[in-house]
Amino acid sequence: MNNQIKNKYFETTDYSKFRKARGNRPLDEAHVKQLKRLIAEKDLYDPIRVNKNMEVIDGQHTLQARKELDLKVPYIIINSDDPLDVARLNTGRKNWSMEAYLNHHCARQKRDYQICRNKMNQYGMNVSEAMVLLLKQCSLWNRIRTDFKTGEFQIPAGGIENTDRVGSQLMQLRKYFLGMDDTKRRLKRSMVYAYIVADKHPEFDFKRFKNACASKSSWFLSGTSTSDYIKIIEKIFNSGRSKTKIKLVDFFESKEYQEH
Secondary structure (H helix, E strand, C coil), rough: CCCCCCCEEEEEEEHHHEEEECCCCCCCHHHHHHHHHHHHHHCCCCCEEEEECCEEEEEEHHHHHHHHCCCCCCECCCCCCCHHHHHHHHHCCCCHHHHEEEEEEEEHHHHHHHHHHHHHHHCCCHHHHHHHHHCCCCCHHHHHHHHHHCCCCCCCCCHHHHHHHHHHHHHHHHHCCCEEECCCCCCHHHHHHHHHHHHCCCCCHHHHHHHHHHHHHHHHHCCHHHHHHHHHHHHHHHHHCCCCCHHHHHHCCCHHHHHC
């Protein structure tokens, strides 16, 4: 690419010259509306970024807002023909959620990401919970998040089986988790994480816990955080047992679950 063009500012009112990059997010109309208001109040003339094929790498919402306001679009041509640059430019920014990265890489036909989305839908989870189970972890480290954003997410051997096992158990327990479904019909995140920790305990038994939940599901109503649900799971599991009670709270607070 000509170095005289690379990373220089241009402007145009010919909106038709811009193309949507493969894997970019669907337009959020509410975000476009907000940008229109902000631009109308004070136009900072923030340029969008396009690659040498005029595909919008960063700034599709800004482009739409300026188009609807009938304003010139400032843009920078960057030396890029890599679809991953859409994700790279947004890594570390707040405007892209983990689910937005998931959808981006699914559109790029990345199989591990497609499996992640399928498991989310199958078991009513958010992307972070599905990632944790597929990776056979209990929490997400920063490096894992970065790898996920940049397209490096890979499901290890046994990850799908682990997700199906725990996901199936959560589906069987769902009716006992009173008031725990949000508008997307997904399980409450703090409860899912608590159950993932409990599942790591060597003395935890799903059948016993499920049977105990049948008469004690109302106990879940007092929980709001992961630590709350850890205590509730321990209490329900130990109900009726005089000996060999599970010490799930200690297991959680000592972070011993990270070793299993």
